[in-house]
Amino acid sequence: MTTQFDPQALAEHYAKATPQEILSLALEHFDDLWLSFSGADDIVVLDMAWKLNKDIKVFTLDTGRLHPETYQFLQHVREHYGIKLEVLSPDHLALQKYVSEKGLFDFYQSGHGECCGIRKIEPLRRKLSGVEAWITGQRRDQSPGTRSHVPVIEQDQAFGNDANPLIKFNPLANYSSEEVWTYIRMLEVPYNTLHERGFASIGCEPCTRPTLPNQHEREGRWWWEEATQKECGLHAGNLIAKN
Secondary structure, three states, rough: OOOOOOHHHEEEEEEEHHHHHHHHHHHHHHEEEEEEOOOOOOHHHHHHHHOOOOOOOEEEEEEOOOOOHHHHHHHHHHHHHHEEEEOOOOOOOHHHHHHHOOOOOOHHHHHHHHHHHHHHHHHHHEEEEEEEEEEOOOOOOOOOOOOOOOOOOEEEEOOOOOOOOOOOOOOOOOOHHHHHHHHHHHOOOOOOHHHHHOOOOOEHHHOOOOOOOOHHHHHHHHHOOHHHHHHOOOHHHHHHHHH
């Protein structure tokens, strides 16, 4: 990381900047920069980044419980952009132990925290431990209860620390769902076909369902839990630090 990079000052300076301006800043300052792509509507930030740098490094989390449509979409994205998509998988021993002890659907009774910790958090922590900066598709409107103060740039306190700082870019923080879908339609960007079936927010198959008219998109995730708990942990550490 360049010694001149001050995430807090730059977050204020770029607070109203376009996603492309924020992405350009990230690409200018960091060589070891990765984009996190989930196979949902964060395709927009991937498309923007790819148009700025065809060699953008991209990873995705394969929890082992994704929809078939999501796996198909990941392959479509790989071919459409001609990119190498690094796939992160859970530690098989930790996952085997969890499933053997608690089964495949324990989260309906015990909450999604432990399952997400094994299938998502640990692989992400493993990846980010050797990375300088990463890009996400987080938006403030995705979850007003937990993401309403997401900055466009931040020092990641969940997966980094002062000794080994990790910078996190959220170029779409100011974007609305409407703007995301206007971009997808106008530029004919590929998208997950689950969206055509009412899935606004897409995660693992057992934890995601279509939303009804006028429901917020996060109501389709972990619907059996209290609304303020609808984070898997990928971003929760930073969100808690700000609230």
